[in-house]
Amino acid sequence: MGLARGVLRSVLPFLVGLPLLLALQALLDARGWDDVSLILINVGVNVVLAVSLNVVNGFTGQFSLGHAGFMAVGAYTAAKITLGFTGLQIAFLPEAISDHVIFAFALGCGMATAALAGFLVGMPSLRLRGDYLAIVTLGFGEIIRSIVENMRFLGQATGLSGIPRLTNVTWAGVGAVATFAMARRLAVSTQGRALFAIREDEVAAEAMGVDTTGYKVRAFVISAAYAGLAGGLIVHVLQLATPRSFTFIRSIEVVVMVVLGGLGSITGSILAATGLTIALEALREFEQFRMVVYALLLVAFMLLRPQGIFGTRELWDLKLLRRLGWPRTAAAGPAGAAPTEVRDDGVGGRR
Amino acid sequence: MTEFVQHLVNGLSLGTIYALIALGYTMVYGVLKLINFAHGDIYMVGAFAGYYIAGAAALRDAPSIARASLVTLGAMLLCGALGYLIERFAYRPLRHRPRLTALITAIGVSFLLEYGFQLQFKGSRFPPGPTPRVFPILVKREPVGWLDAIGVNLSNYDLIGLGVALGLMLGLQWIVYRTRFGTAMRAVSFDPQVAGLMGIPVNRIISWTFVLGSALAAAAAIINATFRPRIDPLFGLMSGLKAFVAAVLGGIGSVPGAMVGGLVLGLAEEYVAGYTLSSYRDAIAFAVLILVLLVRPEGLFGRATVEKV
Numbered sequence: 001m002g003l004a005r006g007v008l009r010s011v012l013p014f015l016v017g018l019p020l021l022l023a024l025q026a027l028l029d030a031r032g033w034d035d036v037s038l039i040l041i042n043v044g045v046n047v048v049l050a051v052s053l054n055v056v057n058g059f060t061g062q063f064s065l066g067h068a069g070f071m072a073v074g075a076y077t078a079a080k081i082t083l084g085f086t087g088l089q090i091a092f093l094p095e096a097i098s099d100h101v102i103f104a105f106a107l108g109c110g111m112a113t114a115a116l117a118g119f120l121v122g123m124p125s126l127r128l129r130g131d132y133l134a135i136v137t138l139g140f141g142e143i144i145r146s147i148v149e150n151m152r153f154l155g156q157a158t159g160l161s162g163i164p165r166l167t168n169v170t171w172a173g174v175g176a177v178a179t180f181a182m183a184r185r186l187a188v189s190t191q192g193r194a195l196f197a198i199r200e201d202e203v204a205a206e207a208m209g210v211d212t213t214g215y216k217v218r219a220f221v222i223s224a225a226y227a228g229l230a231g232g233l234i235v236h237v238l239q240l241a242t243p244r245s246f247t248f249i250r251s252i253e254v255v256v257m258v259v260l261g262g263l264g265s266i267t268g269s270i271l272a273a274t275g276l277t278i279a280l281e282a283l284r285e286f287e288q289f290r291m292v293v294y295a296l297l298l299v300a301f302m303l304l305r306p307q308g309i310f311g312t313r314e315l316w317d318l319k320l321l322r323r324l325g326w327p328r329t330a331a332a333g334p335a336g337a338a339p340t341e342v343r344d345d346g347v348g349g350r351r
Numbered sequence: 352m353t354e355f356v357q358h359l360v361n362g363l364s365l366g367t368i369y370a371l372i373a374l375g376y377t378m379v380y381g382v383l384k385l386i387n388f389a390h391g392d393i394y395m396v397g398a399f400a401g402y403y404i405a406g407a408a409a410l411r412d413a414p415s416i417a418r419a420s421l422v423t424l425g426a427m428l429l430c431g432a433l434g435y436l437i438e439r440f441a442y443r444p445l446r447h448r449p450r451l452t453a454l455i456t457a458i459g460v461s462f463l464l465e466y467g468f469q470l471q472f473k474g475s476r477f478p479p480g481p482t483p484r485v486f487p488i489l490v491k492r493e494p495v496g497w498l499d500a501i502g503v504n505l506s507n508y509d510l511i512g513l514g515v516a517l518g519l520m521l522g523l524q525w526i527v528y529r530t531r532f533g534t535a536m537r538a539v540s541f542d543p544q545v546a547g548l549m550g551i552p553v554n555r556i557i558s559w560t561f562v563l564g565s566a567l568a569a570a571a572a573i574i575n576a577t578f579r580p581r582i583d584p585l586f587g588l589m590s591g592l593k594a595f596v597a598a599v600l601g602g603i604g605s606v607p608g609a610m611v612g613g614l615v616l617g618l619a620e621e622y623v624a625g626y627t628l629s630s631y632r633d634a635i636a637f638a639v640l641i642l643v644l645l646v647r648p649e650g651l652f653g654r655a656t657v658e659k660v
Binding site for chain 2: 063124125127128130131132134135136138139140142143146147149150252255259288289290291292294295296297298299302303306
């Protein structure tokens with residue numbers, strides 16, 4: 001019974017989301033709104049990135065700056081596979097479907113290799129904490145990029161080109177829904193509880209018998225896998241994979257989204273990722289101000305509202321919505337936990 | 352042999368630059384326990400400050416030692432002021448917040464400087480914009496013939512760079528260990544609260560630490576720019592990260608550690624890049640960092656801290 005409910009809860013978002021996405025896609029294709037679909041794909045990819053980074057940075061309270069590295073691993077794996085399969089068609093399947101089956105396989109492989117990379121990186125570095133972890137993950141991200149840049153069969157600095165354009169609104173949407181469902185299911189699970197415990201107080205969690213390193217590595221691996229998914233999605237719309245698209249700046253962009261939305265808030269990340277992507281698209285003619293705005297937002301938020309828009313709460317925890325009779329889920333994930341304000345300065349931080 | 356000594360010379364000149372930047376990281380980390388992510392960008396601003404001062408003082412055509420020192424001192428002053436401002440307005444309001452908040456702010460400030468300097472307005476020479484600029488020649492480059500016998504190129508740049516860097520480091524060593532300010536700084540780094548109770552003006556000491564670190568970064572930037580005159584708003588990022596690695600290698604919070612760490616890192620980078628693949632140059636520093644953190648997280652000169660619950 002419990003299992004059936006669990007499975008239903010994991011599948012339900014897709015049952016609701018998929019028809020909507022397919023309808024949206026059909027509408028966009030019928031109208032020929034290519035720019036709109038491009039923006040929507042970008043939104044989807046950024047949602048995947050932000051929510052998956054939130055699992056490490058928000059849920060677990062660790063600070064990873066190497067998301068772009070895992071993205072690169074997933075992107076190159078997926079691109080290599082779809083490039084290898086170009087011109088091939090799976091028997092008994094029409095071409096369009098066959099392509100997408102291969103694409104799904106490629107994305108899966110991308111996630112797997114990214115998860116493997118996440119394991120290899122996470123295993124040694126998650127012994128460290130706070131700012132050291134941030135720098136080490138940054139270092140690993142740069143090392144991954146450096147390795148890719150030096151591998152001949154990955155095209156070195158010029159990268160891989162001619163990747164088939166397979167990502168569409170549905171794919172990006174399914175990715176986003178999958179990441180959301182993953183994060184949500186994680187937040188209400190034992191694993192998620194352990195992660196929140198680590199975030200609130202790692203020493204106390206360990207004293208309570210939480211295998212902190214194990215849970216941290218697992219969170220890291222999950223997060224890396226979804227970063228790989230985002231990488232696979234984005235290269236199949238840009239049709240180009242270069243090391244330059246996966247620099248440390250890309251990681252920072254994702255961090256900004258997560259911080260803005262609120263570390264630990266899934267809906268916050270989704271809103272921030274969507275809002276920032278659309279806002280930046282609208283401000284395209286001010287391209288040179290883009291990163292300046294990012295930086296200013298980051299500093300301003302840290303000074304004025306360091307917990308981000310939502311803090312650790314979710315959209316449905318907001319007073320306004322609750323007053324409207326929004327159904328509040330019983331065990332509302334991080335909301336139940338104490339607000340995260342790690343007092344590690346010994347002064348008894350002001351809140 | 353020739354190659355080995357040449358790498359030694361290049362590695363030392365690179366290492367002193369890393370060491371000077373690393374000092375800023377290590378001092379700020381000592382007093383605030385904050386990785387000042389923007390430090391690499393202060394270094395970048397130092398180079399541009401020198402560029403603009405040299406431009407304003409029309410030094411392009413007459414290189415001389417006196418003018419070089421004018422440019423260097425000017426850049427150090429400007430960067431010191433910038434360091435003060437950053438500390439005052441970005442970090443001080445966050446002093447009692449979780450450390451991660453300050454780290455994110457530091458990343459924000461770093462990006463603000465990098466991308467602020469990449470802006471370009473019509474008819475204005477500042478900000479410099481994204482295209483690289485050529486740093487003016489401050490001192491004439493003259494080969495020094497000491498090592499010609501074994502075929503190694505050595506110029507007065509190497510000697511001046513090394514001399515200035517060593518002078519600054521000795522000066523800093525004197526400030527930290529022989530003056531009242533240095534004593535106060537060490538007290539703050541030991542325990543800010545108790546230092547405050549003992550009547551040490553903690554805020555002022557922290558401000559001056561930033562000023563000092565930023566001025567050293569500016570000096571490093573000028574030395575670096577005389578060697579490698581192409582400067583652009585992003586060139587501080589990588590050097591800053593590598594200098595941070597140097598600081599961690601030497602033991603973050605330790606002044607002699609930063610110097611040794613910088614030199615070791617510079618030499619390691621030069622030798623590994625020289626004898627194996629030069630395209631892995633940037634990855635070397637991070638590999639060193641990861642090794643250090645795994646094998647000896649407190650660094651070469653650092654004290655191991657025990658976490659009390």
